[in-house]
Amino acid sequence: MQMEQPSIISSMPLMLSILSLLSLHSLWSIHALNQEGLFLQQVKQSLFDPAGSLSSWFDRDATPCNWTGITCARRGNGRSPSPAVVSVNLAGAALAGPFPIFLCRLRYLSVVSMSNNSINSSLPLSISLCKSLTYLDLSENLLEGPIPDTLSQLPHLRCLNLDANYLSGDIPASFGEFRLLESLILTSNLLNGTIPASLGNITSLKRLQLAYNPFRPSQLAPELGNLTNLEDFWLSNCGLIGSIPESFAKLSRLANFDVAENGLTGPIPALFFQLKNIVQLEMYNNSFTGKLPSGWANLTELRRFDASMNSLTGRIPDELCQLPLESLHLYENKLMGALPESIAKSPNLNGLRLFSNRLNGSLPSELGKNSPLQTLDVSGNQFSGKIPESLCAKGKLEELLLIFNLFSGNIPASLAKCQSLGRVRLRFNRLTGEVPAEFWGLPHVYLLDLGNNVLSGHISHMIQGAKNLSTLVISNNKFSGNLPDEIGMLDNLIDLEARHNKFSGKIPSSLVKLEQLSRLDLYDNVLSGEIPEGIRALKQLSELNLARNKLSGEIPDEIGYLPGLNYLDLSWNNFSGEIPLALENLKLNELNLSCNHLSGTIPPLFDKDVYKDSFLENPGLCGGFAGLCPRKRRGRDTIYGLVLRSVSVIGACLLIVGLVFLIWKHKNIKKVKKGVIMNKWTSFQKLGFSETEIITCIDENNVIGSGASGKVYKAVLSDGEVVAVKKLWERSNKDDSSFSSVDSEKDEFEVEVQTLGNIRHKNIVRLLCCCSSGSCKLLVYEYMPNGSLGDLLHSSKGGLLDWPTRLRIALDAAEGLSYLHHDCVPPIVHRDVKSNNILLDEHFGAKISDFGVAKIVEVANKGVECMSAIAGSCGYIAPEYAYTLRVNEKSDIYSFGIVLLELLTGRRPVDPDLGDKDLATWVCTKLNQKGIDHVIDPNLASTYKEEICKVLNISLLCTSPLPVNRPSMRRVVKMLQESSTHCKTKIAEKECKLSTNSYQDSSKESSIV
Template identity: 55%
Template sequence: MQMLHLVAALLLLHLRTVALALNQEGLDLIQAKLGLEDPNNALANWNSSDSTPCKWTGITCATISGTGGNPSVINLDLNALDLAGPFPAAICRLPNLSVVNLSLNYINSTLLNSSLLPCRSLTHLDLSQNLLVGSLPDSLASLSLLRYLDVSANNFTGAIPVSFALFPSLQILSLTANLLNETIPAFLGNISTLQELNLAYNPFAPGLIPSSLANLSNIETIWLAGCGLIGSIPSTLGRLKKLTNLDLSSNFLTGNIPDTFPGLASVVQIELYNNTLSGNLPLGLSNLTALRRFDAAMNLLSGSIPDDVFSIPLLESLHLYQNSFAGYLPVTAGKAGKLLELRVFSNNISGSLPADLGTNSPLMFLDLSENLLTGEISKGICDGGKLQEILLINNYLSGSLPEGLGHCRSLSRVRLANNRLSGVVPAGMWGLPHVWILELTDNSFSGEIPSNIAGATNLSKLLIARNQFSGNIPAEIGSLSKLYEFSASDNRLTGPLPVSLGSLPELGQLDLHNNSLSGELLTGIKSWGKLTKLNLADNDFTGRIPLELGNLPVLNYLDLSGNVLSGEIPMQLQNLKLNQFNLSNNQLSGPIPPMFHNDAYRSSFLDNPGLCRDFNGLCPSSAGNSHGRSKFFWLLRAIFIFAALVLIVGITLFYWKYWNIKRGKKMMDKSKWILTSFHKLGFSEYEILDSLDEDNVIGSGASGKVYKLVLSNNEALAVKKLWKSNSLKNDGANHHEAAYDAFESEVATLGKIRHKNIVKLWCSCSHRDCKLLVYEYMPNGSLGDLLHSSKASLLDWPTRFKIALDAAEGLCYLHHDCVPPIVHRDVKSNNILLDGDFGAKVSDFGVAKVVDAIGKGPQSMSVIAGSCGYIAPEYAYTLRVNEKSDIYSFGVVILELITGKPPVGPEFGEKDLVKWVCSNIQQNGEDSVIDSKLDISSKAEISKVLHIGLHCTSNLPINRPSMRRVVKMLVEVREESKPSLLPKDGKLSPYYHDEDEGNIA
């Protein structure tokens, strides 16, 4: 470090001698540049041969009185240039510098008081979205001219300094998305000049909203979303006459919405969603003449919706979903002239829709799902010509659809499932060009699917099951190149499947069961590369099962039962990894393919008289065998059975006489073991039980042991044995319950999923005294054991990268390709197992959870699952689990791979690996965190993956990428493409609200 300073000093001395023309401000800026890394050479034109810096990138000059008429630097704007390094203190030597914008860079280290004090002319300081750490500097309040301060999206910790109460002229204070963890202080109410107070998304200690904020007579924005606030909303906030934006969302607020809120004369937006507020909406909201957006969704509000809510003159958006409102939707809703968005789903609203809803307003988004609505859909619902979404799922609406919907070309989302609607769907609705989901399931619609469906070029989901649609499926459906799901079961459709259906490249689910479709099944279906579900059961299909079905790469649900199919079962079907398989009630003949000689498929072939169902494989080759040959096979079978019985009796006697005496009572009665297999097995449960010796134990824990077994066919297995509670002490019952819950979860999860990067569960064995899980054996053990041992040298960078990508693909499958998605909840290096080629597979699904309803948002769990150092910050605090929790944990695994260090350890002190990496990078650069065992020639790739890991471990869940995006970023790194790995989204908006969050519709 001293050498670096010496080089900088010598270079500066050289510049002084060579470039005597450059003024002092230019020299100061050159020194500031020397302390920064500039990977994109963004400051290349900061040329020391210039006389002034006024034409340099990011520099603005002006003539200031008292400077002799010479231009002086007043503005330094280096926003989003990927600059890295500590805050360049040299810029504060510029005497007239008033604006500094270093946002969206990698400015790191702590922000020192001594660095800022010389910036006496500063009026505007923007250091948002950087990597600054430590406490907020007290000296900021000493900058008497400072009006704008934005240090959001950094890693500042601790409390807001008491000195902040002394800002003499501050107007904007933005501390959003840091790690501030004390309560919100009351002294902020003393900054009388304040116009914006943005403190959202900090892990503040639980505390009340300071009533002193009512003293901020000039305040326009109060953004306190996600601040851990408790208690009631101070009624004194209602006297803030200049307040335009009030956001108290995503806290733990209780009590009523203050009846003083109608006094917020200037308010444009009120955000109260995701709290525990109760009581009625206050009367008098129609007095809010500037209000455009009101959101009190996801609370415990009740009573009826006041009529005057829709009399707010400029009301554009009203969100009251997921509350307990009852009564009718006010008729004034049809009179709201500016209304664009109305979301009141998941309440107890009854009665009919206002007859003129949509007639008098430019309505774009309507969601009244999950209520008790009756009557017809308003005839003029799309009269405004802008309706994009209409969601009325799970009501009691009746009558036919308005004809106007057939001309509503702005529609993109139509969901009307589970009502009592009837009649013919307006012809134009089938061909609307922007609709991507058309859901009419569970109604009484009739008529045919018309040929003009070809116009629905954006259609991805066509869901019309359980209606009374009739006629043929039109050939034009084959032109819907984006169609992913076509569900039309339980209707009256007839005729053959159109050949064009086989050419849909995006088709993932096709469910046409329980119709009257006929003809032969489609061949030439190579385009169905994404098909996962095919259900054509209970129709009148004839002919043979196409061989091509066995070549569909991801098909895991196949039901062709209840048809008139004939011929043999194609052997190619053994290529499929089927969770659901049913060929019952057909006219199939011949042998069942060997792969299906398994109890899991025993009910898959019922009522096929010509089908040989002998699971021992002693089938005649065809139905036409002679009677004599049939007798021969029966005789052969009888001989085989008799010989087997003799052998079994002999072995049993031998075991009873010798082996059982030798082993005593060590093994339990094998006859009481229940085997459940998930793949075709080349071994029996008895061979597993006989091998459970203490010499084979490779791991042990509170709930049981793990054995490595090598069977007679040289196949290696790993067996996890969970024992009964009487073998445990003290809290053994709790261990027993947890262990058996883990067993059930593991079986329920791994028994259904198939992926190359998910460890294979061969079978499970159950007994009243213990339970066994039998997995494929992974010879290189867990990533954690290998990485943090003397064998870590085996893991060079290409191997570590491969492990990261494999594990990411496994988690991506769980999050995005399983239906419903699965959250692992215990992602860690010890649960990533390595095969002989160091391929990685995700394991241990004992605490995994299914996300039951897409769009319901995070689910609260009763206990924390996960391991120390891997648990996402918000998960430990709220017990809310979703995919973002797994992504944080995976980010920790990436940091382990890069640093070679465990997630927690004494060398970190009170920090964990994530905080240690962040602080070390900020103080000493990236090289300081890279494992010394890694080849430095891979540094560029390691650096990119490091940034992916940091992206995944963002403190805010909203900033973490999806696992699909993580896989894409890792693939891009390997392909040496150079996309931006970190988001450059700009500032978090105080108006941000994901409308699909929590929307069950």
């Protein structure tokens, strides 16, 4: 025992050393994270991370090099330098909060990408401490305030991207101090100063993008011509005026030059012919004048040239058309002369738009033979001769628009084999002969307009193959024969217009199968027989015109059960029998049954003076107004005379009593209604009620809605008709002089009356009449039983709206807006498109309402007009409208996109659950992080997922932050009609990666409708 004791004692120091080492190892494990990791922990704590994107940033790691979004590289001196953080990429991570300045503590950090987040507040001045930065991308965030001038103190910075934020003020003049900067991207902000000349000092710059900012009007600085390395110059919609400086001839490496949608003047300068690398010239919607210069042969790389919507004159140079162009757009100018034959030699041409000029002569005979032509629009010129056979030689032609010209001859047989055609408009030409049989049945055509020509022959039975056809216009020709039964197989047909032809035989019974048909116009043909049985199946029909034919039999009472019918003309036929009482169910804007053989008594609703011209030349009809059913004299004249005199006396007494009662009633109404005097009553159609009835119904018990402009009352009239009465709020003198949402623009009442009083469409709410008297203004509309889309969708009854119903509502509203934008002359911009302004009838059909801030956009302003103040509703206002006050149809399209997102998600555009995001940003964020299943309304059946995905794509296009990337409303209608076709979820997710590439401009199309 004595021998072992020293051994134990001697081992004690060793054991203590081991324990000490274990303790130190444990301590080192607790504090393993290096200094860079600690800095990044501070970054994490400064940001709100609802999606858990930074959940992998744990302090138990030795370094942050394996954390999400972090890239390390070896930096420093010595044989084994430690890895350092060189890149932080947190794009699309749904992060919120101020810019994390702790990033600047990372000594070797060269790349910061935090695009598509919710980084808010302003950029700190201390960002200049990030001395190693070469790449800074903070695009698509919520940054506001001025751009710090200290950014120029980043000596190594090569790329600065602040696109799609809310930055304001000037571009700092200090930016001219950058020495290595290659990309400066500030598009889609609120910058409202001027573009500094000092940017011309950044001779390293290759990419300068400042488009879509509300800069003060200013000229392009000549100093920008010093940017000799510049390849991409994008300054669309920047308030530019004056001419393009001659110094720009030095931009020898320029590939893209885009100054569209400005106020530039003068001729297009010949300096461009020195820029031999130019690929794209975008100069549309300016005020350029003069002739196109000579020298185009030098631009051998030019692929896209758009100088449309200017005031150019003269001829199109032959040398321009000899280039390998992909698209040439020169529409809405004053160009004249013939189109050069050389354009047919361009091997890449896919888009040629020359509409609304003064061009003449023939189209080149080989146009389309050597190029994959997709779009040809030469409408509104003076072209003549034959349509070239070669237009679809490459099988790519989708749009052929030749309206308002002098083309003659036959429709080429080659077009009958062009399977790619989708939109064909040949109206108002001098085309003759028969239409090729196969042409009627092209499978992808959705619009076929052959009206106002001298075409003849029959409609081929092959029309059954036109499965996508929605509009067929063949009026004012010499077509003959029977209307084929196969027309009834066109399930997508909405509009059939065949007036002023020589069609004979019976109306095909198959037409009653066209459930989508909205308009049937067969006026002035030689049709005979009866109206087909089962016509009540056409629930969408709003216009029925069968006048000037040889139709016979009785008017079917089924017509009275067409809920949307507002135009009925059966005049100049051989109809007999009585007028069906069921017609009283209709709310007609126009009724004409004249010149038939009708008999019996006129239904009570129509037995009024306002309808006296609706029943002329029907000798057998009896009614209360003069000239109808005259009484024959009989032998017992004295007895009848006595009876008549007695009746007259009694009637006179009753009339006096009635007048006294009305006067008494009128005085009481005046007292009750606070001085409402009906001294200016305007009717926009034939009415079955009086103004007195309307006034009586203005009672607080009848209120069905109230908004910023006034209250809405439900008025049940004596004949059972129900209307909606909107009483605008009274304004005092003080109110009238104060700032309002429309400022110096027209009074809301006048705007609504002017707009709705002159338009008629099945998807626009009908204004029946109005009253303006002093401070009281009343508007009387058709009544919509299901109220507004917004109220229904966001209430407990939202479950009533299944996906097919929502899709139909979206399509109805889109067609209403398309009518305003494309079919009204001049166009009308609604300016307050929202779900509460989309009303639903008893069948959930949708109609656009509330035109109090609508604006008629005059052609002289080229579709863009500056408002004096913002109009619209929170959550629906387009970004550019909110800061530029420039209004055109693109603002409505953005608002409609928000409505689509409401239908898809079931969420309001302004919702606390969205946080600081608007609905469009929230949808994109969710798509990127969690996919489409976390976006769509859970009440929608999963069986419709493909259709929902397609509509989601459409909504994202409509809500693009760049107006130029939004499709036209006409295109939106077409896409919604096609929404049942196959789509993939990934497409929707990809659409959220919003691009600022100016090459993408699919929204421009012909303005001729």
